[in-house]
Amino acid sequence: MNTFDNSKECFLPPFKVEYRSDDADEHLAQHLAQRFRRAPYEDDIVIVCIGTDRSTGDALGPLVGTKLQTKTTRHLQVYGTLDDPVHAMNLKEKMELIQDTHSKSTIIAIDACLGQFSHVGNINVINGPLKPGAGVKKELPPVGTFHITGIVNVGGFMEYFVLQNTRLAVVMNMAEIIASGISKAAMLTSSQTRLDSVLHDS
Numbered sequence: 646m647n648t649f650d651n652s653k654e655c656f657l658p659p660f661k662v663e664y665r666s667d668d669a670d671e672h673l674a675q676h677l678a679q680r681f682r683r684a685p686y687e688d689d690i691v692i693v694c695i696g697t698d699r700s701t702g703d704a705l706g707p708l709v710g711t712k713l714q715t716k717t718t719r720h721l722q723v724y725g726t727l728d729d730p731v732h733a734m735n736l737k738e739k740m741e742l743i744q745d746t747h748s749k750s751t752i753i754a755i756d757a758c759l760g761q762f763s764h765v766g767n768i769n770v771i772n773g774p775l776k777p778g779a780g781v782k783k784e785l786p787p788v789g790t791f792h793i794t795g796i797v798n799v800g801g802f803m804e805y806f807v808l809q810n811t812r813l814a815v816v817m818n819m820a821e822i823i824a825s826g827i828s829k830a831a832m833l834t835s836s837q838t839r840l841d842s843v844l845h846d847s
Contacts, residue, residue, distance in 0.1 A: 657683075660770040664795070664819045669768070673826030674833060676770060680791065681834040684751040691747050692827065693739070693788055694725030695756040695777050697732045702797045702811030705757035705820055706731070712824035720831045722747060725755075733778055736785055754789030755823065757816070759800025759807060766815070767796045768823060795819045 660676040662669045681690060692713060696706030710726040724739060725731035731739045743752070754775035760767070771794070774787035797819065798811040 657772070659772065662768050662822075663766050664768055664822045665766060670822045670825035670829060673768060673770070673822065674829035677826060677830035678833040680770075681751075681830055684790075685749065687749050689722050689747040689750040690720060690831065691722045691724065691743055691750045691752045693731060693743070693752060693754045694723065695731050695736065695754060695775070695788065696725070697730050698727050700805075700808045701813050701816060702757050702759075702808035705795050705797060705816050705823075706755050708816065708820035709755050709824045709827075712820055713827060716824060716828040720835050721827070722750075733785055736777060736788070740786060740788060751790045752788065753827075754792040756792070756794055757797045757808070758794045759798050759804055760796040762799050764796050765798060766819070768819065768826075769794050769796070793823060795823060 657676070657679055660673075662672050666672075684690065692710070694706035694708075694710035694713075696703040698704045698707055704727075706725050707727045707730045710723050710730075711728070713721065713723045714726060724743060743750070754777075756775055756777055770791065772791050774789045775792035775794070776785070776787050778785040795816075797816055798807050800807065
């Protein structure tokens with residue numbers, strides 16, 4: 646498996662939803678379910694939640710991973726939680742572990758990001774790998790078949806300071822929407838898979 650192979654046929658147009666909008670997690674789930682269904686049948690669905698709890702804004706990924714652990718995730722493999730985060734210091738090592746453990750996988754990377762003031766609160770689903778650390782000038786390996794980002798604050802100036810002073814309420818609520826959307830998408834996909842299997846066998 647090549648973790649950074651973007652040739653898989655699961656690409657769709659980019660998706661965006663504001664986390665405070667009505668039924669945001671349902672809209673996210675419907676979009677993600679389409680992507681999950683396009684992944685090769687034999688693939689593991691691996692969620693890599695990137696970030697650290699040492700910075701409020703950068704805790705989005707680990708919060709999503711921790712919340713996913715409490716939801717129905719038997720069809721998902723989750724890496725990156727508050728207890729065991731995936732961050733700049735161990736990203737390369739964690740990705741090597743994922744490559745060894747999941748020989749065939751569709752990888753979804755999740756991370757916080759900074760953006761324009763009018764875009765704060767948006768959750769984006771984008772084709773291709775995430776480039777962690779790009780906003781704070783770090784050179785890290787790209788991650789993911791596609792990726793999900795949450796715009797937690799305004800970027801462009803003193804990014805470290807901005808991340809550390811991001812409102813926890815924004816990050817927590819956004820993490821809940823992302824985790825709920827992923828969990829619901831996995832349930833939708835597994836239900837469809839079971840139905841397809843019954844129809845195929847009958």
